[in-house]
Amino acid sequence: MKLPSSTGFALFGAVLVAISYGLARFAFGLFVPPIRSELGLTASVIGIIGALPLISFLLATVVAPLAADRLGARNTAVLSSGCGVVGLALISQASGAVSLGLGVFACGICTGLMMPALTAAMQALVKRSLHGRVSAVMNAGTSIGVAVAVPTVLFLAGAWRSAYLSFAVVAGLAAVAAWYVIPSVSRVMPANAAPAPPISALQWSRLAVLSAFAFAMGFVSSAYWIFAPDLVVSLGGLPASSTGWLWLAVGIAGLGGAVVADLADRNNPAITQALMLMMLASSLALIAASPDQILIAAFSALVFGLAYMSLTGLYLMTGIRLLPGRLSMGPVLPFMAVALGQAAGSPLVGMLVNQLGYADGFAAFAVIGILVAMLSPLYPRYLDLGPEAEGAEETGLQAAYDYQLQNEEGEPYRYDSREQERT
Template identity: 45%
Template sequence: MRPLSSLAMAALGSGVIAITYGLARFVFGLFLPSMREELTITSTMAGVIGALPFLSFVFAILAAPWVTRRLGVRRAGVAAAGLAGIGLITIAQAPSSLLLAVGVLICGISTGLSSPAMAEAVYRVVPPDLRGRVNATINAGTSLGIALAMPAVLVWAEAWRSAYTGFAALAALAALAALCYLPREERISLSRPRLFSAPVSRAQWLGLARLSGLAAGMGCVSAAYWVFAPDAVINAGGLVSSQTAWMWLAVGIGGLTGAGGGDLISRFGPAMTHAAGLTVMSASLALLAINPGNFALALSSAALFGAGYMILTGFYLVRSTQIMSNAPAFGPVLPLLATSVGQVAGSPLAGWLVGAEGHVATFTLFATLGLAVAGLGSWLLKERATADERAPG
């Protein structure tokens, strides 16, 4: 079989990420109102369950570079998509909140495995000058998965179990595509556990640490939206479930701008790109807080959130692989891990605040936090990008 072209790698990687991130991890909030009603889930419990895919992601992504080297890119990609399918079908069949939590937990594992595997695949098949663009395009596949949830909600309305069964079928197709087309390689012996092809400098570690700290703050801010935005417009704003489907379509369409994350870094620099992404995300939270019952504002909020979130995750992915150029599978691990740690903290915090203060106050506070992280990023990233990229590796 001929090696994948850059375009084919972008398409395949986007498909895998669409399943593991978009459907297995981030559409949970869209169906949460129906799940809460059928399974009698409180706001606090919903926040805890919503944190589970982020928590399992933490452990999965720590193991992902080793798994990728041990199994090879192809097997790691198949494992990621396959676990997504198992998690999704478990959610579809869950008779209680406990089994729902188990399915959500498995979905988080699939997400943690997929990004490092795709980053390694890009490193192996894509020319160096195109890797930033292809990585950002693959990362934007999350938006495609989120957008797929829109027709699912319109077709099945309150039948979230049917939607998740359909998502599981798509995950099986993604696993098959990964098996057929991802680059084949021999498994790495356990006696050769090295992740780095060259020594990692202090400047590289510091650059990655700054990036990860900012990613944690962004993850915390984003958690409120992923878990409680549909709940806010339905329970606080009085909109109906079918309207939240249009919101998620707007998130997906807005998120497609994340495909340009690599180009934004090249043109405007890391500090400005990061600040712009967080400002857009904060604006999305503020719009929802202004009037959660206004459908036009809700759509605008969703599009801005999708754009902000995908630009930022693309930013962390591209910058981390640039900084850790000698370890492409490891580069995204710490920033994506930090994003998930922030989401693990932000989800139950948002759930508690929703129960105590309501949706409007919660989204206002999280929007303010987003602006604070934007300001911090402007200071941490300014004048440091050149030093990181000059680091040996």
């Protein structure tokens, strides 16, 4: 099997992320208006269902590093895509809140397993100096998935069951592609690898601050992901098909998130976070203020897409830099915090919409976003581990992975702490 280059792996990873994050997770908000209408669900019930994939995402993310260790990157990616097939198929056949909830729950498992599987493969295939950039490109795949979902709404307005069935087929094709493209490397510690240094108290404290910011961003963004399409339909009186233009704008603008995150990573992350959080808050205020104006709503979606993807990419790259060489923890912790924030925010948005209405509910979340942006000077700085620490990692675990891949003929080498043998 010919192994992909760093660029090829980044692009293929972006495609898998597009399916697992874009189609299986975030596209749900796009179909809320027709699903809610056909199944007779209230805003509170939709809010609870919208939190389920975030909860399953957290549960899957906790066990994902162990799955990548034991199953290998290839099998974990295939398992993730398989869960996506099951979840998307269940949604397409949903008859009520329970069956719909089971489907979105399975989709959350798909999302939680995919990124750890890709980072396990990335640690074997990609040089450490490129980890942040490759991760940012893969993270931007979410925007691709969201944008791909748009034509199904524009051309299959009301036919959400057919749309989700087509998504299930795409996820099945992704499982097959992952089997052939991702190498079957295992993240078992090789005998000659230098053990990773213990995580210092300073690293833990900065990770805690990073996770707190990621939680707050996820909390604020949950309003847009789950209820923005329903807002323009219910409050603005726009046709259900018009929501597709919102998600198209989110997807297009989100592609710029990879560039913004990379620039912020190299310049001033704190200022970038403050700016993007202010943009996130303004997108909520814009769409709540003019839900009947499709151009203003689309502009708010552009602002939201750029801000959200930039922030998730920034948090991912910061996590990698705070815990270099620990890809099963560094980028995973802020992603878990974002999901936890969305899981906490989604039901609360539903309650506020029922009690106060869309305008006041979105305004309250916009205020929270502004307050969090004001705390951005506390954003964690990177740790200067020095060239010696970086060199130690390159000659340790990474060197063993390079040796494994360079000598892969058929089945790969699997290293064990007791012996080294061909399997």
